[in-house]
Amino acid sequence: MEIITADHAGFCFGVRRAIELTEEQIRLNNERPDDKKISLYTCGQLIHNRAVTERLRENGVGEIQSIDQAGPGDTIIIRSHGEPEEFYKKAEAIGVNLVDTTCVFVGRIHQLVHQAAEEGRKVIIVGSRDHQEVIATNGWCQWKGVIIQDVEEAEKWAENFEQGQDDGLPLIVCQTTIRRELLDDILRVLDRYEIRYELKNTICNATRERQDACARLAAEVDMMVVIGDPNSSNSKKLYEIAKKYCKHAVFVRDISDLELKEVHKYNRIGITAGASTPAWIIKEVISSMSQNVITDEKNPMFDYMDQIEDSLRLPKPGEIVEGEVIDVLDNEVIINMGCKKDGILRKDEVTLEEGQKLSDVFKVGDTVEAKVMKSDEGDGGISLSKKKLEMNENYKELKEFMENKESINVEFIRAVNGGVIAQYKQVTGFIPMSQLSDRYVEKADEFIGQRADVKVIRVDDRRNRAVFSRKAVLVEEKRKQVEEIWANLNVGDIVEGKVMRFTDYGAFVDIGGVDGLLHISEISWGKLKHPQEVLSIGDIINVKILALNEEKGKISLGLKQTQPEPWSLVGTKYVVGQVIEGKVVQIKEYGAFVELEAGLDGLVHISEIANKRVDSVSDELQVGQVIKAKIMDIDTDRHRISLSIKATLSDDEDDAEEETAEEN
Known part of the structure; x- marks a missing residue:
């Protein structure tokens, strides 16, 4: 049986970011003294996966259904699907702290509909009206969005829609996880009714890639397994796609939902998972399926002959052997390997946790695998090591990780000259200072005791050397993030x-x-x-x-x-005869330019500066001086405004004469 995993299965960028930010809040809260700890909540499920939300609950993250259930000082983690605008306002009024994990692509949709609503335009949201992302999006356009779930609703809306002249083109956005085929079908309806619109295709690029990969794989396998939570919209859409291209498709939450006996009927099985399905659930399903693969039975006579041949020879140093535990002592384990000498596995060749004894790990009758350190031809036993075996396997793993360009998780255990020593299982590797981060690192001490994902960039198992790079992981993550952002x-x-x-x-x-x-x-x-x-x-x-x-x-x-172009305001904000106040920004021989506002200047000709002959503009005016002037002419075609200081002086003299006359 062949098991094939689809590309782009499991957590997407937005979900992964939400989980990481939440785990960071858990860590910070755990570090606080008991009397300083705060209440952590999500409003609804952080992501649509019950297993994940149960783990969060076990780590102190509660779940409320309304922000009204929170109190001052509480922290609410906003889910990746986002929340309506009023949610943020209410949080501020209550005094609730917010940790916003809204997906950046969902946040962009909120900006688009908010701007359209402010412009008085109609907003159409293609998606499920019960989905949190659609509810949140509608809350950013004053709850006036038209939600269209299918072709039938599009038909009904199009029949009654009248294209207006003053409210602009309707803006169409999409729930990030819908199928592209649904959007295309709805657009064809609007086109048939000759409705003009502005489309912003906000279907997430990662969603499109996941759905396309599911379709390709489903067409090639005998059975398709879709892993996801029943509440996950994108997981259910993957199942719809899988059923379309594969006759035998099943939808499971985790391994408990999968009938393994049913799986064994098929030779090629495809696996995909929704964006909110964690990697550990995917691995658990694949592992259980692999462990229950039915294999051909061997001829018993061949096994018996192999056993006789093995008993006549002694294993060589470096060989991997298997045997049965026949005795467990304080400092060593005796193992029968089916040959003329027993194996001796000493305590210092076994990885034990602090306080653990050999008897805690090994029991008589256990089957044990180990590496031969020394094959004794005399009366002694054969020296074995579990540590060396584990190290061998670890180096093999490292080579595979390096070839496949996969990341591993290591612990930074100590700083050395030029870098850090990191531990991966039984293997230690070196991380040069230049590979510790994608920023300049002066001292490695800040990393000691931490864990992080790294790339394997060199392995030499003969010399027991490995070189890791944390920088490569950070660069790759940033590249993927940038690619997703560029695509949108x-x-x-x-x-x-x-x-x-x-x-x-x-x-x-x-x-x-x-x-x-x-x-x-x-x-x-x-x-x-x-x-x-x-x-x-x-x-x-x-x-x-x-x-x-x-x-x-x-x-x-x-x-x-x-912002409005300044000349667009001329005619409404500025008119001929109006007295304005402005700043002199430039002096010329023929006059002075006065700034009415940023990007809008007017010219005071030398003849319009004073009620006298002016020989030099700079004798009367200085750059930066604030003056009053009357608008004498506006030439919108040539973008010119003619101003007069002299005209305001005449007005002031007339006003002064009128005041004097009234007093007399």
Whole structure:
């Protein structure tokens, strides 16, 4: 029987991030004194997997169904599906601390619908109205979103929809875990009714890859096993796909749901799992299936002949042997290996936990596997070692991990010159200082006692040497994260970002894991000498994606595009005859330019500066001076505004004369 696991099975990036952030909160809470511990909750299931939520409950994370059940000082971990806008407002009012694990791709949908709602546009959400992600999304567009679950609902909505002129095109977004076929079917309905719309395909790239991999594998195997929680929407969709392409498909929560006798009827079995299914459940299912594989029986006569041949010879040093425990002493175990001498397994060649004795590990009658250290041709026994056997197996594992480019989990046990020694089972490996992190590390002491995933970059079992790299894991994780983020970015999107650093020509902004350049010319409609005039490090801002170049890893952003263009205000905010206050920003021979607001200047001609002849503009005005001027003319085609200081002086004189006359 052949068992094949589909690509992209198990935790997705968003779920993995939610679990990691939650485990970090558990760790921090455990480190607090008893009188300082806080109450940790999730509002509903963190992810749709009962086994995971039960483990969290065992580690002190409770589950509430409404934020009203929490009190001041409690911490609520927001699930990866997200929460409505009002959830955050209520949390602030109650005094609840929030740890937001909302998937970055779901968060982007919230931004899209929130902006559309503010613009007065209709929002259409394609997905299941009972799914938490859809509920949360609707809460970011004032609960006015139209939720369409299937083609029939699309037909009913399209029949009654009238395309308006003033409310813009309807915005269509999708639940991240729906099938692409469902979206395509609904769009065909809208197209048939000639409804114009703006589509943002927010189906998660990881979801598409998982569903495509499931379809490919299901078409090639005799039986398809889908592992997931019954409450998991994406797991159930995988099952639908598996049934479509494979006649024999089953949906299981874990190994307890799988009929192993049924499995043995098939030669090629495919395995896939939903985005909320942890790796340990997948491994448990595969392991149980593998252990129950039916194999051909051997001829008993061949076994008997093999036993006679083995009894006539002594195993050689380095050979792996198997035998039965016949005696357990304080410092050694005696093992019958079916040959003329017994094996001796001494205490120092066995891995024991602190306080453990040989009798705790070995019992008479146990079958034991060990490595031959010394084959004694005299009266003595054969020296055996479990440690060397384990080390051998560990080195084999390391080679496989290196060839397959898989990660392993190690413990940093001590700092040495130039790096750290890390322990993997019975093997120690070296991590050079340059491979400890993807940032500069001055001292390795901060890592000692910690555990982390590393890549195996070199193995030499003859010299008992291995070299690991933690940096390779971090770089790979960041690369995958960046790839997922790039796959969900589009030119024209408005995204939230954090100002990270400045240059003379602009600012670099983190938009969820990748940096984009906000050029100084795209920050403000006015002229800036340096980005710091309007921005600070750490500012959270909304920016528009102007250009994407994935090949070069460059993203161009715009801030001013999220604000009205100043000339669009002329005619409503500024009119001829209006007296304005502005700052002199430039002196010319023929006059002075006055800034009404950022990006909007007007010209005071030299003849309009004073009620006298002016020979030099700089004699009357200085850069930075704030003056009053009257708008004399607005040329919208040429983007020119003519101002007059002199006209305001005449107005002031007239007002003064009127006041004098009234007093007399």
